[in-house]
Amino acid sequence: MNRLVTVAEMTLRELARRRGVLLLLLLMPLVFWLIRRDSHVGQSIRALLLGISWAVSTAALFATSAAREIEPRLRLAGYRPHHLYLGRMLGLWVLGLAVSVPFFLLTVFDTTNLRYAGIAVAMLCCVAVAAPFGMLIGALLPRELEGTLLLLTVVAMQMLLDPASSGAKLTPFWSSREIGTWAVDHTDDGYLTRGLLHGLVVTVLLTVTVAGVFAVRLRRRRHLHHVPLT
Structure with missing residues (x-):
């Protein structure tokens, strides 16, 4: 557990040094929300959720790319692959929650007649x-530009696809749109149930995939042995 916390702290410190990333984390969701604010409450909330998803995904991409050089040394120091990816994920979840709080308060003070608990749950799904x-994109695509373009493509697809279509359900952030619909339009509880189930399944599948990718990429060479830290 201590090693997970250590990696989480390292992740947060690395992101803190990249002030542009922190600015992006706050600016992108705000821009998404402002663009849709005057048109429709539901569209502004859904755009805000996508903005949070984009921001946290981008931070995860940058954190994963930046850690490539230090990961082999941590492995030689005795850190297991799960210490690295779970610790980093923990740090990103903490950062995502910290970013989501002011935007949740923004929706509370700016709009009325919403299921605010649903907005909070939708933001939690976005971060999760x-x-x-x-992290998965950062592990598979070592160059940040390529990863950022892929993230942009996914977000664009998420915005353009009909949420009720079969293809939309295959996108990673469909859960937030489903829960957001429940919170904004006061639809039946089926939207909330489907959204929660989708968010849970996607989070588990992505985490398992990240674990597999990191296990292969960080596999220790047999001729190397780590020296315990004193």
Whole structure:
């Protein structure tokens, strides 16, 4: 547990040094929300949720790319692969929650007649899915530009696809749109149930996939042995 916390702290410190990333984390959801604010409450909330998803995914991508150089040394120091990816994921979840709080308060003070608990749950799903999703892209695509373009493509698809279509259900952040619909339009509880189930399944699948990718990429060479830290 201590090693997980250590990696989480390292992740947060690395992101703190990249002030542009922190600015992006706050600016992107705000821009998404402002663009849709005057048109429709539901569209502004859904755009805000996508903005949070984009921001946390991008931070996860940057954190994963930045950690490539130090990961082999941590492995030689005795850290197991699960210490690295779970610790980083933990740090990104904490960061995502910290970013979501002011935007949740924004919806509370700016709009009325919403199921605010549903908005909070939708934001939690965004953060839960975005962290392993961004990490997976960062692990598979070593160049940040390529990963950022892929993230942009996914977000664009999420915005353009009909939420009721079969293809939309295959996108990673469909859960937030489903729960957001329940919170904004006061639909039946089936929307909330489907959204929660989708968010849970996608988070688990992404986490398992991240674990497999990291296990292969960080597999220790047999001729190397770690020296315990004193």
